[in-house]
Amino acid sequence: MKGEEGTNRLRSLADISEDYMQDLLHAGIEPTERGRSGSFLLQDQSVIYSRTRYEGLELMSISDALKQHEWLNDYMWKVIPADMDQYTKDVMSCDTNGYFIRSKANAKVIVPVQACLFIASDKTEQKVHNIIIAEEDSELHIITGCSVARSITSALHLGVSEFYIKRGAKITFTMIHNWSGGVKVRPRSAVMIEDDGTLINNYILMTPVKSLQMYPTAYCTGKNAKASFQSIIYASDNARVDIGSRAVLIGERSRADITSRVVATDNGDVIARSEVIGEGSNSTGHIECHGLMLSDNAAITSIPELKATRKDIDLSHEAAIGRIAEDEILYLMARGLTEEEATSVIIRGFLNVDITGLPDALAQETKRMLNMSLEKLM
Amino acid sequence: MLEIRDLTVEVAGKKILKDLTLNIERGEVHVLFGPNGCGKTTLLMTILGFPSYKIIHGRIIFKGVDITDLPTNERVKMGIGVAFQNPPRIRGVTLGDMVNIAQGRSEAIIDESVIALADKLNIPPEFLRRDVNLGFSGGEVKKSEMLQLMAQSPDFIMFDEPDSGVDVDNIELIGRIMCELLDRAKLPSRRERAGLIITHSGFIMRYIKADRAHVMLDGRIACSGMPDEITRNIMEEGFEKCVEKCSVQ
Numbered sequence: 001m002k003g004e005e006g007t008n009r010l011r012s013l014a015d016i017s018e019d020y021m022q023d024l025l026h027a028g029i030e031p032t033e034r035g036r037s038g039s040f041l042l043q044d045q046s047v048i049y050s051r052t053r054y055e056g057l058e059l060m061s062i063s064d065a066l067k068q069h070e071w072l073n074d075y076m077w078k079v080i081p082a083d084m085d086q087y088t089k090d091v092m093s094c095d096t097n098g099y100f101i102r103s104k105a106n107a108k109v110i111v112p113v114q115a116c117l118f119i120a121s122d123k124t125e126q127k128v129h130n131i132i133i134a135e136e137d138s139e140l141h142i143i144t145g146c147s148v149a150r151s152i153t154s155a156l157h158l159g160v161s162e163f164y165i166k167r168g169a170k171i172t173f174t175m176i177h178n179w180s181g182g183v184k185v186r187p188r189s190a191v192m193i194e195d196d197g198t199l200i201n202n203y204i205l206m207t208p209v210k211s212l213q214m215y216p217t218a219y220c221t222g223k224n225a226k227a228s229f230q231s232i233i234y235a236s237d238n239a240r241v242d243i244g245s246r247a248v249l250i251g252e253r254s255r256a257d258i259t260s261r262v263v264a265t266d267n268g269d270v271i272a273r274s275e276v277i278g279e280g281s282n283s284t285g286h287i288e289c290h291g292l293m294l295s296d297n298a299a300i301t302s303i304p305e306l307k308a309t310r311k312d313i314d315l316s317h318e319a320a321i322g323r324i325a326e327d328e329i330l331y332l333m334a335r336g337l338t339e340e341e342a343t344s345v346i347i348r349g350f351l352n353v354d355i356t357g358l359p360d361a362l363a364q365e366t367k368r369m370l371n372m373s374l375e376k377l378m
Numbered sequence: 379m380l381e382i383r384d385l386t387v388e389v390a391g392k393k394i395l396k397d398l399t400l401n402i403e404r405g406e407v408h409v410l411f412g413p414n415g416c417g418k419t420t421l422l423m424t425i426l427g428f429p430s431y432k433i434i435h436g437r438i439i440f441k442g443v444d445i446t447d448l449p450t451n452e453r454v455k456m457g458i459g460v461a462f463q464n465p466p467r468i469r470g471v472t473l474g475d476m477v478n479i480a481q482g483r484s485e486a487i488i489d490e491s492v493i494a495l496a497d498k499l500n501i502p503p504e505f506l507r508r509d510v511n512l513g514f515s516g517g518e519v520k521k522s523e524m525l526q527l528m529a530q531s532p533d534f535i536m537f538d539e540p541d542s543g544v545d546v547d548n549i550e551l552i553g554r555i556m557c558e559l560l561d562r563a564k565l566p567s568r569r570e571r572a573g574l575i576i577t578h579s580g581f582i583m584r585y586i587k588a589d590r591a592h593v594m595l596d597g598r599i600a601c602s603g604m605p606d607e608i609t610r611n612i613m614e615e616g617f618e619k620c621v622e623k624c625s626v627q
Contacts, residue, residue, distance in 0.1 A: 327466040334450055334454060334462075335454065335476060335479045335480045335526060336451055336480065336530070339449075345479070346468060346471065349468055349469055349471035350470055351470070352470035
C-alpha cells in the first residue's frame with residue numbers, strides 16, 4: 001500500500017483546479033460539499049482530499065485505515081479473491097490506494113458520503129482498492145463519481161471494491177461513470193449482505209468509454225438479505241460495454257431485483273448481463289432488462305440468466321430490445337413538440353427508472369444527476 | 379377557421395379521402411358521422427399532418443394560412459388540438475409531463491395550476507405521476523386526453539370517438555369538458571373556438587350540441603345538415619338510408 005499522503009492535499013474540495021471542476025460535477029460530485037456527510041477525492045494514484053463531518057462515519061484512505069485498524073486486513077480480498085482475474089492480480093501486486101468508508105453500529109448516516117476517483121494525467125493506470133463497511137443496524141448512502149480530465153487520450157482504471165453489509169444494515173451506492181473515449185475501465189466489485197441487510201446499487205453511464213467490463217456480485221448470505229441493482233447505460237460513439245449484475249441468494253427468504261435500461265447509438269456495443277442464483281429456501285428474484293436501439297451500427301446483447309437449486313424458489317425475468325415507436329413521436333408532436341424534442345422525451349422516459357429505497361433528498365439528488373447526464377447528452 | 383378544399387388522401391397507396399371539401403367557421407362545432415373505415419380518422423390525421431397520410435391533391439387552410447405542407451408541431455402551435463381515440467402508451471413519460479408539454483412548459487413539475495385542471499376531471503394528483511396511458515381504463519384515457527387539451531387550450535379541436543369505451547358516469551363529464559373547451563356556454567356570436575367531433579355511435583351528442591352534421595361514406599361527405607335531423611335519421615335507418623333520403627330531398 002502506498003503511504004505518501006499529505007503531499008499536494010487540498011484544503012477544501014472547492015480548491016480543485018478550475019479545469020477539473022466540470023469533470024467532477026459531471027460525475028455527481030458536489031464541490032461545495034453541501035448536503036454531504038463526507039468527501040473523498042483520489043486523483044490519479046494520490047488521495048488529495050478526505051474529510052468527514054459526521055461522528056458515526058469513518059472516511060479515509062485505505063492506507064490510513066489499515067494503519068488505524070489492524071482488523072481491516074481480514075476484510076481485504078475476502079469477497080473478491082485476489083487471483084480472480086488478471087486485473088485483481090494486478091491491483092494486488094501494485095501500489096494501490098482507495099477509500100475506506102464505514103458507518104458505525106446503529107449510525108444512520110442519512111446524508112450521503114461522496115467519493116471521487118479522478119484521472120487527471122494522460123496514460124495513467126489508476127489502480128484502487130476500496131472497502132465499504134456498514135456495521136450492524138447502520139445506514140450508509142454513498143455517491144461515487146469516476147471521472148477523467150477532458151485532455152485524457154488514454155488511461156486505465158482498475159477498481160476493486162469490497163462491501164460488507166452487516167445484520168440489519170443498509171447501503172445505497174450510486175455510481176456515475178463519466179469517462180471519455182480513450183479510457184479502459186475494469187471495476188471489480190462484490191458485496192456481502194448479512195441477515196436483514198439491504199443493498200441498493202444504482203449505476204449511471206452516459207458518456208463514451210473505450211472499453212468497460214464489470215459484473216458486480218451481491219452475495220445475500222443472510223436471512224431476508226436484499227439486493228437491488230439498477231443500471232442506466234447510454235452507449236454512444238465507439239463505446240464497448242460489457243456490464244452485468246449478479247446476485248447469489250444464499251440466505252433464507254433473500255431477494256434480488258436487477259433492472260437495466262440500455263440505449264445504444266452510433267457504434268455503441270453493449271452486452272447487458274444479469275444473473276440470479278437461488279440457493280436459499282424461499283428466495284426470490286426478478287430481472288428486467290430493456291434495450292433501445294438508435295443506430296444500425298450499434299448492438300445490444302441481453303443475457304439474463306436464472307438458476308434455482310431448490311423447489312421453493314421463485315425467479316423470473318423479462319427482457320426486451322426495441323426501437324422508438326413512431327406513434328409515440330407523433331403523439332408528442334401532436335402536443336407541440338418537434339420530432340427531435342419528442343425523440344429526446346421518449347429516450348429520457350425510457351431511461352427514467354424509479355429508484356426506491358433512497359431518502360427523499362438523495363432520491364431527488366439522484367434524479368437531478370440523471371437529468372444532468374441526460375441534458376449533457378441531448 | 380378551417381377550410382378543406384378538394385382533398386384527396388392516400389394511405390399506404392390506397393385512396394381513402396376523395397375530393398373532400400369541408401368548411402368550419404369560428405365558433406362552430408361540426409359532427410362527422412360515418413361507418414367504420416369510411417375515412418373519418420384519416421381526415422383528422424391529415425388535418426394534423428401525420429406523415430403516412432399522403433395528400434394527392436387539395437389544400438388545407440387554417441386561420442387563412444395554407445398549412446398543407448406544415449409539420450404537425452407547427453400546426454399545433456397555430457392552435458390545432460386533438461383528442462385521440464387510442465393514444466399510445468409511453469413508458470417513463472407521465473401524464474403530468476404530457477400536461478406540461480401541452481402547455482409548452484419545459485419544467486417537469488406538477489404545480490397547483492395543473493392539479494386544479496386535473497381536479498375538474500376528477501383526476502387525483504397522484505394519477506398525474508403515472509406513465510401516460512399505461513394501464514389506463516377507457517374512461518381514464520379519455521379524461522387524460524381532455525386534460526391535455528385543457529392545458530393546451532387550442533382554437534380548433536378534433537375529437538376522435540370521445541364516447542368509445544367510456545362508462546355512463548364519465549361520458550357526461552367528458553361532454554361537459556368538451557362544451558367548455560368549445561365555448562358552448564357562451565352566446566353563439568361570442569364563441570371563438572371551433573371543433574370537429576367524430577362519432578360512430580352518436581352517443582356523445584346527447585351532451586354537446588353541434589351546429590352542423592355530416593355523414594361520411596367511402597371517403598366523401600355524402601350528406602350534410604342539421605345535427606338533430608341527421609342523428610335521428612341515422613339512429614332510425616342507418617347510414618346508407620340517411621344518405622339516400624338526403625339525396626332524394
